[in-house]
Amino acid sequence: MDWGFILERSFSAMIGPEVVVYALAAVGLNVHFGYTGLMNFGQVGFMAAGAYGVGVSVFWLGWNFWIGIVFAFVYAGVLALLLGLPTLRLRADYLSLVTIAASETIRLLARSRVMQPITGGVEGVNQFAGPFYDLSPFELGKFYSFGPFKYLGRDVWVLLVGWTLLILITLMVRQLMGSPWGRTLRAIREDEDAARALGKNVYFYKMQSLMFGGMIGAVAGVLQVIQKSSVQADTFNPVITFTIWTILIIGGPGRVWSPIVGASIYWTLIVFVENTLRQLPPGLRATLEDSIQLSDFNIAMLRFILVGGGLLLLARFRPQGIFGSREEMALDRR
Amino acid sequence: MTAAEQPILTARGVVKTFGGLRAVDVDQLEIQRNKITALIGPNGAGKTTFFNLLTGFDQVDSGEITFDGAVITGTAPHRLAAKGMVRTFQLTKALAKLSTIENMKLGALDQRGEKFWAALLPSSWTKQEQAIEARADAILRRFNLTAMRDEYAGTMSGGQRKLLEMARALMTDPRLVMLDEPMAGVNPALAQSLLELIKLLPGEGRTVIFVEHNMDVVQEIADWVIVMAEGRIIAQGTPTEVKSNKAVIDAYLGAHHGEDLSQVDLT
Numbered sequence: 001m002d003w004g005f006i007l008e009r010s011f012s013a014m015i016g017p018e019v020v021v022y023a024l025a026a027v028g029l030n031v032h033f034g035y036t037g038l039m040n041f042g043q044v045g046f047m048a049a050g051a052y053g054v055g056v057s058v059f060w061l062g063w064n065f066w067i068g069i070v071f072a073f074v075y076a077g078v079l080a081l082l083l084g085l086p087t088l089r090l091r092a093d094y095l096s097l098v099t100i101a102a103s104e105t106i107r108l109l110a111r112s113r114v115m116q117p118i119t120g121g122v123e124g125v126n127q128f129a130g131p132f133y134d135l136s137p138f139e140l141g142k143f144y145s146f147g148p149f150k151y152l153g154r155d156v157w158v159l160l161v162g163w164t165l166l167i168l169i170t171l172m173v174r175q176l177m178g179s180p181w182g183r184t185l186r187a188i189r190e191d192e193d194a195a196r197a198l199g200k201n202v203y204f205y206k207m208q209s210l211m212f213g214g215m216i217g218a219v220a221g222v223l224q225v226i227q228k229s230s231v232q233a234d235t236f237n238p239v240i241t242f243t244i245w246t247i248l249i250i251g252g253p254g255r256v257w258s259p260i261v262g263a264s265i266y267w268t269l270i271v272f273v274e275n276t277l278r279q280l281p282p283g284l285r286a287t288l289e290d291s292i293q294l295s296d297f298n299i300a301m302l303r304f305i306l307v308g309g310g311l312l313l314l315a316r317f318r319p320q321g322i323f324g325s326r327e328e329m330a331l332d333r334r
Numbered sequence: 335m336t337a338a339e340q341p342i343l344t345a346r347g348v349v350k351t352f353g354g355l356r357a358v359d360v361d362q363l364e365i366q367r368n369k370i371t372a373l374i375g376p377n378g379a380g381k382t383t384f385f386n387l388l389t390g391f392d393q394v395d396s397g398e399i400t401f402d403g404a405v406i407t408g409t410a411p412h413r414l415a416a417k418g419m420v421r422t423f424q425l426t427k428a429l430a431k432l433s434t435i436e437n438m439k440l441g442a443l444d445q446r447g448e449k450f451w452a453a454l455l456p457s458s459w460t461k462q463e464q465a466i467e468a469r470a471d472a473i474l475r476r477f478n479l480t481a482m483r484d485e486y487a488g489t490m491s492g493g494q495r496k497l498l499e500m501a502r503a504l505m506t507d508p509r510l511v512m513l514d515e516p517m518a519g520v521n522p523a524l525a526q527s528l529l530e531l532i533k534l535l536p537g538e539g540r541t542v543i544f545v546e547h548n549m550d551v552v553q554e555i556a557d558w559v560i561v562m563a564e565g566r567i568i569a570q571g572t573p574t575e576v577k578s579n580k581a582v583i584d585a586y587l588g589a590h591h592g593e594d595l596s597q598v599d600l601t
């Protein structure tokens with residue numbers, strides 16, 4: 001077994017592009033669920049809105065790349081508005097239903113044949129992120145190493161921009177949640193009627209939260225398709241939403257740094273488990289292939305099962321997540 | 335009639351039904367300004383439902399409600415709070431995962447820092463926040479809750495939550511305070527100090543309406559008593575008048591008034 005290789009991969013995953021993308025998406029979900037109590041089960045839909053917002057406007061409309069990015073955020077904001085208008089006055093469950101349905105509708109529509117001229121259908125859209133990479137100070141095709149981390153130049157550039165955005169947005173969320181605005185959101189999370197009785201326009205705040213968190217989700221989507229240099233409908237499936245929830249729960253909802261730490265732990269584990277399984281000694285590997293059919297394909301599945309097992313342990317021994325406080329958890333039971 | 339004599343709140347022909355049940359059916363009601371009015375009646379009389387209608391938490395089937403001379407039927411609760419009408423809930427709503435002081439500060443109206451963009455610029459709201467905090471601390475002291483200031487509200491006892499909810503309501507600087515059973519679950523000593531606090535409110539230019547089951551409490555602080563039964567107002571008057579009203583005794587205390595309840599065959 002090549003432990004050096006396994007560790008290099010794991011370390012690189014710790015702060016890699018997936019971590020930035022998923023952490024950003026989880027910051028948005030944290031605004032929704034962690035701070036406002038909104039049950040959004042379609043965060044991937046906002047990522048897709050961002051991704052297609054930029055992809056389609058550049059590829060199909062021939063817009064300037066940077067204008068396309070601005071359009072992506074506006075588009076995600078409008079999507080949040082449309083989803084929120086009919087649901088935010090109703091009981092919490094309606095938002096969950098509508099968001100999960102909307103995210104699937106976006107995916108299925110984007111991959112449909114009718115939309116092919118616009119969205120590229122199943123093949124999607126590529127070759128639109130050139131202007132982003134033109135600005136790169138790193139050689140795109142060259143490998144760069146920093147201590148235990150090793151990435152291609154193009155990824156280093158994505159990471160530099162991505163981490164800057166992630167930290168700035170996280171600090172912005174921290175600032176907001178410490179303000180009276182954030183206090184009102186947290187009050188709404190605890191009890192809408194109490195907030196209403198104290199003069200807060202609950203509907204309006206929930207709408208602001210949905211739009212703000214949705215637009216942060218769009219940043220994640222934009223970054224993801226820039227990194228992949230392509231937009232493909234099927235990457236925006238509901239599993240992504242549940243991964244984002246998992247990440248938020250690992251870190252602990254309603255805590256500022258949870259999304260980043262949660263995403264980092266999640267992806268490090270996934271990559272470590274996968275690479276370890278792939279690097280098992282040939283004898284052991286052959287036995288496992290015969291006994292439990294551990295093929296290369298099944299390894300990809302097994303890593304999720306193992307990570308799921310890890311989550312069960314977390315739920316058992318630290319239900320409040322890494323950052324959550326046990327004291328606060330206990331209040332729910334009073 | 336001068337402005338001071340004009341009723342602060344009126345209800346005319348207010349009806350609310352749940353299925354076949356007429357939960358509230360109030361022909362005519364006026365609440366006098368800067369007075370303490372008690373709303374009493376047996377369980378299920380419609381007191382809480384009536385509160386919900388007056389404060390916009392529930393919609394009337396028909397009828398008209400005015401506050402300070404303006405029609406408010408159908409107005410959203412948060413707008414009524416901004417106009418100076420605040421309420422508390424029978425089932426206390428302390429915001430468990432906010433600290434006591436955060437609960438209090440939430441109550442202040444017109445906070446600059448509650449706007450999204452302004453929230454990003456602390457310089458635009460920290461000064462107001464400090465003033466709000468000072469006011470919150472003063473009220474907490476009055477309500478003897480200073481010791482709990484930085485604890486989660488969720489760690490409070492039931493009685494302390496009642497106190498907090500009333501203290502928080504006062505943060506809106508209301509002209510009309512509507513309290514749904516503020517004394518329920520509060521121990522006698524604490525209840526007494528709560529009564530003293532309620533008594534002070536009219537002097538500060540606030541009108542109080544409160545729901546209460548304990549007649550001694552009503553006797554002690556109410557200027558006026560309204561009695562509801564089965565959705566209707568069956569009597570009103572000063573506490574002494576109401577106490578001796580035959581209809582009230584029958585409706586409120588039941589036919590077994592004066593008997594030892596343990597001796598009554600309830601089946």
Ligand SMILES: Nc1ncnc2c1ncn2[C@@H]1O[C@H](COP(=O)(O)OP(=O)(O)OP(=O)(O)O)[C@@H](O)[C@H]1O
Nearest residue numbers: 352355357375376377378379380381382383384424
């Ligand atoms: N949302 C609702 N749906 C159906 N019926 C309701 C609803 N709310 C109240 N009721 C009914 O309306 C009647 C009045 O209830 P309400 O809660 O106003 O009584 P109350 O006077 O506050 O009683 P208590 O002293 O027990 O608090 C009751 O018969 C109750 O069952």
Ligand SMILES: [Mg+2]
Nearest residue numbers: 381382383424
């Ligand atoms: Mg009641």
